[in-house]
Amino acid sequence: MSTRAQTVVLSLRDKILNGHYAPGARLNEIELSTALAVSRTPVRAALAILAAEGLLDYVPNSGYVVRSYTANDIEGVYAARSVLEGLAARTVAERGLSSGARGLLHQNLTETETIAQRTEWTEATHDTWRRLNEQFHEVIFADACNSHLCELIEKSRSIPLLKTVKFRWHDAQTVKNSFTDHAELFDAIARGQSARAEHLAREHVYQAGRRLVANWRKAGIGENISPRQNVSDAA
Amino acid sequence: MSTRAQTVVLSLRDKILNGHYAPGARLNEIELSTALAVSRTPVRAALAILAAEGLLDYVPNSGYVVRSYTANDIEGVYAARSVLEGLAARTVAERGLSSGARGLLHQNLTETETIAQRTEWTEATHDTWRRLNEQFHEVIFADACNSHLCELIEKSRSIPLLKTVKFRWHDAQTVKNSFTDHAELFDAIARGQSARAEHLAREHVYQAGRRLVANWRKAGIGENISPRQNVSDAA
DNA sequence: TTCACCTGGATTGTATCCAATCTAATTTTA
DNA sequence: TAAAATTAGATTGGATACAATCCAGGTGAA
Numbered sequence: 071m072s073t074r075a076q077t078v079v080l081s082l083r084d085k086i087l088n089g090h091y092a093p094g095a096r097l098n099e100i101e102l103s104t105a106l107a108v109s110r111t112p113v114r115a116a117l118a119i120l121a122a123e124g125l126l127d128y129v130p131n132s133g134y135v136v137r138s139y140t141a142n143d144i145e146g147v148y149a150a151r152s153v154l155e156g157l158a159a160r161t162v163a164e165r166g167l168s169s170g171a172r173g174l175l176h177q178n179l180t181e182t183e184t185i186a187q188r189t190e191w192t193e194a195t196h197d198t199w200r201r202l203n204e205q206f207h208e209v210i211f212a213d214a215c216n217s218h219l220c221e222l223i224e225k226s227r228s229i230p231l232l233k234t235v236k237f238r239w240h241d242a243q244t245v246k247n248s249f250t251d252h253a254e255l256f257d258a259i260a261r262g263q264s265a266r267a268e269h270l271a272r273e274h275v276y277q278a279g280r281r282l283v284a285n286w287r288k289a290g291i292g293e294n295i296s297p298r299q300n301v302s303d304a305a
Numbered sequence: 306m307s308t309r310a311q312t313v314v315l316s317l318r319d320k321i322l323n324g325h326y327a328p329g330a331r332l333n334e335i336e337l338s339t340a341l342a343v344s345r346t347p348v349r350a351a352l353a354i355l356a357a358e359g360l361l362d363y364v365p366n367s368g369y370v371v372r373s374y375t376a377n378d379i380e381g382v383y384a385a386r387s388v389l390e391g392l393a394a395r396t397v398a399e400r401g402l403s404s405g406a407r408g409l410l411h412q413n414l415t416e417t418e419t420i421a422q423r424t425e426w427t428e429a430t431h432d433t434w435r436r437l438n439e440q441f442h443e444v445i446f447a448d449a450c451n452s453h454l455c456e457l458i459e460k461s462r463s464i465p466l467l468k469t470v471k472f473r474w475h476d477a478q479t480v481k482n483s484f485t486d487h488a489e490l491f492d493a494i495a496r497g498q499s500a501r502a503e504h505l506a507r508e509h510v511y512q513a514g515r516r517l518v519a520n521w522r523k524a525g526i527g528e529n530i531s532p533r534q535n536v537s538d539a540a
Numbered sequence: 541t542t543c544a545c546c547t548g549g550a551t552t553g554t555a556t557c558c559a560a561t562c563t564a565a566t567t568t569t570a
Numbered sequence: 571t572a573a574a575a576t577t578a579g580a581t582t583g584g585a586t587a588c589a590a591t592c593c594a595g596g597t598g599a600a
Binding site for chain 3: 073074075108109110111112115130131132
């Protein structure tokens with residue numbers, strides 16, 4: 071990564087998405103610049119960019135706060151994401167799976183299957199499954215060869231705390247169901263059954279969203295954000 | 306608008322979307338700052354924001370150029386937009402049209418119908434029709450009450466030259482067909498026929514996209530961008 | 541001639557200074 | 571006492587100076 075501003079963007083984006091800065095937390099330019107050992111200039115540029123991406127809320131002459139999503143917001147995000155991933159699956163099914171993507175998906179399914187049969191779930195197993203799950207979806211929408219679609223899906227996946235909360239619904243049955251969904255989706259795409267692929271992808275994402283929304287609501291995320299909460303409180 | 310940076314963002318975004326700065330045109334910080342009578346600081350902030358929005362391409366230590374879309378890119382944009390507007394229509398149909406939206410759509414259809422029956426097409430008529438068409442879609446996806454969905458659709462509508470090129474397919478028959486589509490979509494939504502509403506919206510947007518792509522291809526936009534073309538050449 | 545190297549100009553990236561604005565505590569006044 | 575006004579502090583917004591980088595043209599040697 072070339073410029074300091076871009077380094078700061080990467081650093082802050084990561085911390086926001088992973089919950090190091092909680093929703094509602096205020097990002098102070100001076101604190102950040104001293105913490106990151108750069109001047110205010112690249113920090114300001116980074117904050118402006120992250121706000122344009124939708125990760126921060128900006129109020130002129132006041133500052134930036136980490137954007138917070140209610141459970142209803144998350145429901146909307148997944149509603150959109152389900153039709154987008156449905157489109158991606160349909161597109162790939164219609165245009166034909168590239169050989170590279172076919173290989174990646176095949177291997178992904180093999181690895182996922184072995185994971186799904188485990189009885190013991192360590193932190194590392196969780197991480198592996200998360201990675202495999204993300205990769206499966208990424209391979210599909212990358213193979214749709216629609217850069218705009220990729221950007222929209224990427225935006226729908228870049229929500230503060232989304233990855234953190236997702237972490238909580240990895241139980242054995244969920245993983246097994248997810249594996250079955252992936253296998254069927256792969257089958258539909260590989261056979262060029264575009265309508266089936268679209269419906270399977272939509273439903274798969276929709277169900278994942280419903281589980282996530284339930285946990286979001288249970289955890290009470292996005293509600294009762296205390297005003298003017300500061301960065302230093304977020305760690 | 307409060308800060309200078311935001312003023313510059315509005316000004317530049319407008320000029321990029323309307324083709325005042327052609328795709329591939331290079332945006333020089335100093336030229337812009339003198340032209341807009343501000344220092345480089347707000348200009349730099351604005352450029353970073355517009356790049357984050359996807360309107361500009363950024364190369365570190367080199368600068369910003371207006372992003373250019375090929376006809377294939379536009380095809381992808383409309384593929385995504387069609388499923389998103391389909392989702393919006395379905396959502397509104399399921400949750401019920403708000404009374405405010407119902408009124409706006411009804412009046413919009415009335416005005417559009419009178420326009421569609423005109424035989425003579427002036428520049429002003431074109432503008433009016435454009436405005437009514439945009440408003441019809443905006444009212445629907447605003448009434449879906451899904452802010453994330455609105456952001457995604459907004460992003461899909463914020464493409465350099467999109468509005469400019471759209472301008473060319475306003476012939477009488479197209480407008481009449483569009484009016485019919487809108488009327489049927491309104492009917493489906495008002496009756497709560499969510500599946501029908503979704504399909505109509507998808508198809509309506511898809512057809513509009515297909516016409517636009519044809520014109521995009523015919524005009525040869527997005528191809529053969531000369532390297533390092535400058536702002537001053539773009540006017 | 542051609543390729544490698546170098547150098548000057550232009551442009552972007554960063555730091556810092558000052559101005560403008562907001563927030564919150566304090567004081568004043570009814 | 572309570573509400574309005576004021577003022578001090580902190581924070582953000584903008585301008586400018588300087589450093590780093592890139593690009594084009596020119597110079598030199600093989």
